[in-house]
Amino acid sequence: MLREDGKELLKPVKPFSSLDYIAVLLVTITAFLVFGTDSIVQTASSSFGYLNRQFLNFYEYAKECHMEGLFYMPLVYMTYAVWNLPLKLTFLVRYPMPEVSWFVLIWYKLFLVILYIACTYLVYKIAMEIGMGIKKAKLCALATFTMPVGFFLQFSYGQILSMALFFLLLGFYFYLKGNRVGYIFCFAIAVAYQLYAVVLILPLLLLKEKRFRQLCEDSILVLLPYGLEYLLYSRNAVFLKNVKLFDINKDFSAGMNIGIFTIQYVIFFWILILGFAYFTHAKSKKDLAAYACFFIGLSGVATLCLTNWNVEYFIFLVPISVLAAFLHKDIRIFMILDIGWAGLMAVYILFQQLGRSLDMVASLYTILLLVIVGFKHPAFLVEKAEDMPLACTGWIRFRFLVGAAICVLPALTGVLSRM
Numbered sequence: 001m002l003r004e005d006g007k008e009l010l011k012p013v014k015p016f017s018s019l020d021y022i023a024v025l026l027v028t029i030t031a032f033l034v035f036g037t038d039s040i041v042q043t044a045s046s047s048f049g050y051l052n053r054q055f056l057n058f059y060e061y062a063k064e065c066h067m068e069g070l071f072y073m074p075l076v077y078m079t080y081a082v083w084n085l086p087l088k089l090t091f092l093v094r095y096p097m098p099e100v101s102w103f104v105l106i107w108y109k110l111f112l113v114i115l116y117i118a119c120t121y122l123v124y125k126i127a128m129e130i131g132m133g134i135k136k137a138k139l140c141a142l143a144t145f146t147m148p149v150g151f152f153l154q155f156s157y158g159q160i161l162s163m164a165l166f167f168l169l170l171g172f173y174f175y176l177k178g179n180r181v182g183y184i185f186c187f188a189i190a191v192a193y194q195l196y197a198v199v200l201i202l203p204l205l206l207l208k209e210k211r212f213r214q215l216c217e218d219s220i221l222v223l224l225p226y227g228l229e230y231l232l233y234s235r236n237a238v239f240l241k242n243v244k245l246f247d248i249n250k251d252f253s254a255g256m257n258i259g260i261f262t263i264q265y266v267i268f269f270w271i272l273i274l275g276f277a278y279f280t281h282a283k284s285k286k287d288l289a290a291y292a293c294f295f296i297g298l299s300g301v302a303t304l305c306l307t308n309w310n311v312e313y314f315i316f317l318v319p320i321s322v323l324a325a326f327l328h329k330d331i332r333i334f335m336i337l338d339i340g341w342a343g344l345m346a347v348y349i350l351f352q353q354l355g356r357s358l359d360m361v362a363s364l365y366t367i368l369l370l371v372i373v374g375f376k377h378p379a380f381l382v383e384k385a386e387d388m389p390l391a392c393t394g395w396i397r398f399r400f401l402v403g404a405a406i407c408v409l410p411a412l413t414g415v416l417s418r419m
Helices: 019-034 038-046 058-064 074-083 085-089 102-130 134-145 148-156 162-177 178-192 197-208 210-230 237-244 265-278 283-305 311-325 333-356 359-374 393-417
Strands: 255-257 261-262
Touching: 019 085, 019 102, 019 134, 019 148, 019 393, 038 074, 038 102, 038 134, 038 178, 058 237, 074 102, 074 162, 074 178, 074 210, 074 261, 102 283, 102 311, 134 148, 134 311, 148 311, 148 333, 148 393, 162 178, 162 197, 162 283, 178 197, 178 210, 178 265, 197 210, 197 265, 197 311, 237 261, 265 283, 283 311, 283 359, 311 359, 333 359, 333 393
Parallel strands: none
Antiparallel strands: 255 261
């Protein structure tokens, strides 16, 4: 239906039914109980080293207890140590154990689910701060929670990264409010959890601050907690061998050979994005949010898709992608593209498990992400953030059900292969 001026009428957004919420709840409970156990047990169980007062020799102690996969920075294990304090006080678990009871496993996983829900709430708060209004902000938060790629990664691959993601989103909230102390502190904690977060944070600093001295100060403060962690364990052999200090992936070799040297694509394009961010001036809070989402998306695509990427890192792009979609003139097309994103990710993981060539699917995946990110440039967004979208609840429902069905295949394959 069209108005007299030829523009499409805004159809009222139909509310979700009780059946919708029940379906999401059932899928969430199933994913919570079935998927994502190995890395969680290794990480959460290792944290008892801190509870046993093994501070400077934490990594050696965990290794002596037969714990594998000590890939994370100390702050990750310290955080889990706080969460596991009730288990220690009740003597349910007293030291790192590679195998735990069902109740303990549920306790380990519950922390990460709470973080995922908290990230969804932060998306709601960010949407409100941008000026979307209560109804649209709630819809944005629900779309984030049910985003197929994010939902799948949270329960199957990227759970531990939720710690960094939470502080990245909290920092983004303070960033939009103009609270410098708040966003610098939160960004610094995010980087201390996972160094890759600095790839997404630095463009935000360049977008907001144009004074060189202040930029240097902010950058140093953001990296300071990470630097202290590194110095504390810099002489620890197990830490240096296992912890992935800057492991976006295992291959930065893709580049253009000009004879004298090779220009690496990932570095070239990321620095180009940094320059683009610095020379961009946002005129309003909505513009600031739109450009911030755009530069985070570009940085993520450049640093992940132009290299031999690890799947779990894409969880950083999920809430930012949804926020930008809800500032777009047509939300529905991005709900459809999200299904394609989930499908290509599922195919990529299946091909990886089967030892098949990844070139074609990785190329399609990169092109799709460039479309998803590129057409969220502020030039394509709505003039007023509070403008309600065209009816999209049906697409949100469809993408969750189809996306969940698509993404469950590689997860089930992984579970069956371990049986």
